[in-house]
Every structure is written in structure tokens, then in C-alpha cells.
Amino acid sequence: MSSRPLYKITFLNHGKVYELYARRVGSSHLWGFNEIADLVFDLHDGLVVDPTEERLREEFGDTKVLHLPMQSIVRIEEVEKKGQSAIRDATTGEKVVTPFPMPAKPR
Structure with missing residues (x-):
């Protein structure tokens, strides 16, 4: 196990369940909030392998x-290694997949 702990944070956001990984979790100085810091994303230099991971990196990359x-917050787990980050539908639990943009058909 790494010397630095790794946490999987599952939380609700706009009717969806987000699963992110972070190195720091604690009480916030803002009353009623938890502080999540040092977010961890997979680093891909070339081809985008996971569009959900890319979407989360775009949304939270500069956070x-x-x-x-x-x-x-639904759950905070201390884990040994990073799994796949995800965005799920809150009612069905199915992954929300952003479809790959298809080129328009010529007329």
C-alpha cells in the first residue's frame, strides 16, 4: 500500500452519483461540508480510453x-489502488456514458 492514503468518494450531484478518487479527505472549515483535495485522475497522453474519466478531469481537473x-456524500472508502472513476444515474445505478460525437450525414 502506498504511504499516502487513497480515498474513493461517492457523492450525489444533479441527480447523478459521482465516484472520484482523492488523496485527502477531511472536515471543511465551512460548516456542514467535507473537504476533498488532491483529486487523482488517470493520465493519458494520447488516445482517450475512458470518456467518463476525461469528462471528470475536464470538470474537476483545475479544482x-x-x-x-x-x-x-454517499460513501468514503480508503482503498489500496485507484479503480475507474464513474458517473452513474442515481435511480438505476447505470453508468452515464457520453456518446462519441458522430459526424453529420452529408445531405
């Missing part, structure tokens, strides 16, 4: 510290 309301 220094994420302050989440306590009531939005």
Missing part, C-alpha cells in the same frame, strides 16, 4: 479543494 455538503 484545488472540493467542498461537498455532508448530505450529498
